[in-house]
Amino acid sequence: MPKITYVSHDGIETVVDVAQNDSVMRGAVLNGIKGIVAQCGGGASCGTCHVYVDPENTKPLSQMHQVEDELLYFTACERKENSRLSCQIPVTEEQDGLVVHMPEKQL
Amino acid sequence: MRGESVVVVGAGQAGCQVAVSLREQGHRGPITLIGDEQAAPYQRPPLTKAYLAGETDLAGLVLRQDSYYDDHGIKLVRNERVIGVDRQARVAVLGCARTISYDHLVFATGARPRPLPIPGAEHVLNLRTVADADAIRQRLEGQIGLDVVVIGGGFIGLEFAAVVRKLRHEVTVVEAQGQVMQRAVSAETAQHLVNRHRSEGVQILTGTGVGAVREGLVELTDGTVLVADLVVAGIGVIPNTEVAQRAGLAVDNGILVDSHLRTVDPRIHALGDCARFASTHAGGLIRLESVQNATDQGTTVAAAIMGSAEPYTALPWFWSDQYDVKLQTAGLTNGHDRTVTVGDPAEGRFSVFCFKNDRLIGIEAYNRPIDFLMGRRILEGGNSLTPEIVARPGFDLRASQQKAA
Numbered sequence: 001m002p003k004i005t006y007v008s009h010d011g012i013e014t015v016v017d018v019a020q021n022d023s024v025m026r027g028a029v030l031n032g033i034k035g036i037v038a039q040c041g042g043g044a045s046c047g048t049c050h051v052y053v054d055p056e057n058t059k060p061l062s063q064m065h066q067v068e069d070e071l072l073y074f075t076a077c078e079r080k081e082n083s084r085l086s087c088q089i090p091v092t093e094e095q096d097g098l099v100v101h102m103p104e105k106q107l
Numbered sequence: 108m109r110g111e112s113v114v115v116v117g118a119g120q121a122g123c124q125v126a127v128s129l130r131e132q133g134h135r136g137p138i139t140l141i142g143d144e145q146a147a148p149y150q151r152p153p154l155t156k157a158y159l160a161g162e163t164d165l166a167g168l169v170l171r172q173d174s175y176y177d178d179h180g181i182k183l184v185r186n187e188r189v190i191g192v193d194r195q196a197r198v199a200v201l202g203c204a205r206t207i208s209y210d211h212l213v214f215a216t217g218a219r220p221r222p223l224p225i226p227g228a229e230h231v232l233n234l235r236t237v238a239d240a241d242a243i244r245q246r247l248e249g250q251i252g253l254d255v256v257v258i259g260g261g262f263i264g265l266e267f268a269a270v271v272r273k274l275r276h277e278v279t280v281v282e283a284q285g286q287v288m289q290r291a292v293s294a295e296t297a298q299h300l301v302n303r304h305r306s307e308g309v310q311i312l313t314g315t316g317v318g319a320v321r322e323g324l325v326e327l328t329d330g331t332v333l334v335a336d337l338v339v340a341g342i343g344v345i346p347n348t349e350v351a352q353r354a355g356l357a358v359d360n361g362i363l364v365d366s367h368l369r370t371v372d373p374r375i376h377a378l379g380d381c382a383r384f385a386s387t388h389a390g391g392l393i394r395l396e397s398v399q400n401a402t403d404q405g406t407t408v409a410a411a412i413m414g415s416a417e418p419y420t421a422l423p424w425f426w427s428d429q430y431d432v433k434l435q436t437a438g439l440t441n442g443h444d445r446t447v448t449v450g451d452p453a454e455g456r457f458s459v460f461c462f463k464n465d466r467l468i469g470i471e472a473y474n475r476p477i478d479f480l481m482g483r484r485i486l487e488g489g490n491s492l493t494p495e496i497v498a499r500p501g502f503d504l505r506a507s508q509q510k511a512a
Contacts, residue, residue, distance in 0.1 A: 030172040039402060041150045045426040045435055067476050074480035
């Protein structure tokens with residue numbers, strides 16, 4: 001299974017196996033990783049699964065749709081160039097090794 | 108220190124959230140989470156969406172993977188019911204007659220589909236659990252063009268209708284009230300949803316009840332007879348309050364709790380679909396059936412058990428996906444006396460601002476997520492938006508708040 005690395009705001013790294021076609025958000029939530037809230041469970045409705053994709057990332061990521069783009073203006077922490085909603089990033093072998101950083105807060 | 112023992116009765120979204128939040132907030136005592144389904148706690152919203160469409164399986168619905176519960180010291184008891192609570196002895200009695208003692212007990216027993224009070228109700232399927240969804244999927248499997256009748260035009264009925272239509276079946280929705288989703292949204296939003304369904308070829312009949320269901324037929328109260336290969340009802344739910352009632356707790360369309368979600372017994376809390384609570388947003392007692400309510404109340408109950416005195420004040424919000432429509436509502440719009448529509452309904456992107464006595468009480472965002480999120484913020488923070496301001500040509504919620512700030 002693809003491995004995704006989640007880096008907490010205080011720098012703690014957790015590596016998790018994420019099933020194919022689960023999202024980066026699901027990988028965190030299923031394993032109880034703090035730092036991703038995902039109030040709506042992946043419906044692109046709440047903006048509480050905000051992550052910063054590692055600046056060194058070279059893995060291909062899903063394209064950002066309009067709803068995600070709009071929601072990212074309302075995250076609890078500042079939107080940056082590498083901001084994504086992790087529920088909108090599906091995981092396949094191509095994302096094996098992806099590193100995402102979690103913001104200080106989601107709410 | 109061993110810490111106090113918590114027994115959570117019901118392992119849906121609310122019960123699971125209590126257990127998870129207790130651990131996140133540092134609770135050290137034993138936690139037992141008891142559910143009457145075989146599946147580990149899972150999300151129900153996809154049952155009328157991706158799960159029904161076959162786009163995800165149970166593994167895609169579960170709230171935590173199985174190992175999470177062991178790893179976090181949460182004893183998950185499946186396929187089991189609590190049949191009684193002895194408040195003096197502080198024990199919960201399971202269906203197998205085993206007892207579990209508690210320092211804190213939480214009712215998260217959810218709700219069950221309201222039965223159809225008509226002849227032939229045994230031919231009608233419900234959609235609440237993964238087993239219900241599996242039964243429906245089985246009936247639809249490998250076929251197209253079946254005649255499907257949906258009784259009830261609420262969230263469940265309309266989401267179900269949208270998915271079944273996409274699976275290329277012939278769908279008729281029968282709603283007894285004059286408007287679909289009457290409890291949840293304004294007439295404007297409801298009308299746009301109806302139009303969307305009709306444009307997809309779904310027939311929606313309002314103001315008509317169902318008189319009887321027979322093998323292959325649905326008889327309406329106006330005399331119409333519909334052919335039906337499959338009949339599914341979504342006419343609301345009944346909260347599961349029987350065990351609480353037998354334990355001597357106050358029950359009235361839900362287990363009655365105060366603003367801290369505590370019952371009259373300080374060691375017992377109730378939350379989620381089964382609880383009726385004092386809400387500042389509703390201006391009285393209310394029972395809400397939503398993911399937001401289940402999860403936010405779960406966090407509050409966990410904090411209360413940990414000793415917090417914070418009341419539950421979260422703003423209610425809901426969402427519904429039907430076709431490519433994402434409907435999101437912030438606040439409770441029920442009881443509004445005036446609406447102002449912003450945006451372009453013809454393009455399928457608009458928001459309905461709902462006012463009561465000239466005060467904004469809720470926003471229904473139809474493919475306008477920004478209005479939804481902005482709306483949540485301003486409704487949480489108190490707001491001074493009037494119908495006149497919102498009705499001005501070119502009104503933009505985001506711009507108006509930037510100016511205000």
